[in-house]
């Protein structure tokens with residue numbers, strides 16, 4: 290049974306306390322440097338945003354500072370693909386945690402070009418290749434239209450950062466290798482289209498505020514509670530959120546489940562998106578990452594919020 294929402298004053302107080310704890314931890318992390326353009330981001334940035342199913346929104350700190358979605362985009366490309374063509378994308382992809390780094394090639398090779406899940410890079414590249422359209426441009430138009438419609442904010446709220454795109458396109462050799470292995474096994478039809486689409490979706494910009502707003506359909510069984518638009522069938526939404534719980538936080542998915550207890554998706558740009566089903570979407574942004582590649586500040590802040598507002602799904 291869905292628990293009631295906390296009172297607005299309690300949410301505000303918890304958010305301020307969580308921000309303080311998270312911000313203090315940013316000094317302990319490092320920005321991702323393997324995509325050169327990401328290395329230029331200020332590691333002290335830190336913002337939190339909450340959107341609740343009853344239409345309230347709350348934010349603290351750098352919640353309007355733009356950043357690129359990176360891995361958080363994987364939840365939305367999967368949503369767009371499943372919304373348009375059902376579960377077909379899972380014909381060549383499983384739903385199990387990988388236990389390897391998000392960019393790992395080993396299991397993909399062992400398992401004959403079938404990615405372990407849609408939130409590691411191989412699975413996300415496969416998913417990108419399923420976006421509607423023949424070219425990378427057409428697929429990205431679809432993707433951004435999906436973001437714009439699902440959030441009610443319009444595609445203009447989610448522009449592609451061309452510098453970040455170019456930076457990853459110039460250096461993303463491992464992702465190309467993953468795509469080549471899948472091409473070899475016949476899992477994807479065209480390496481260039483899949484990889485360019487993937488790099489562009491990763492370079493699509495948002496803010497903590499727009500990310501939390503966008504995620505309300507995930508909180509509300511696949512229907513945006515503010516516009517009333519059905520984005521996903523409930524069963525599909527359930528699967529996409531469940532995969533966040535099992536594979537959304539790289540190799541820290543276990544400790545995050547214990548410390549926070551919310552299905553979440555992180556990214557190397559410093560986002561952590563957390564879903565409190567039936568209640569609220571929370572987006573943290575802090576580009577200083579810990580050893581496992583997750584935003585140190587956002588994870589700590591989510592722990593505080595989950596404890597104070599009793600949000601864990603395991604309680």
Ligand code: GLU
Pocket residue numbers: 358359360361391392410457464488491555556557558
């Ligand atoms: N574009 C990044 C990559 O493929 C996304 C990784 C991430 O955020 O986990 O390396």
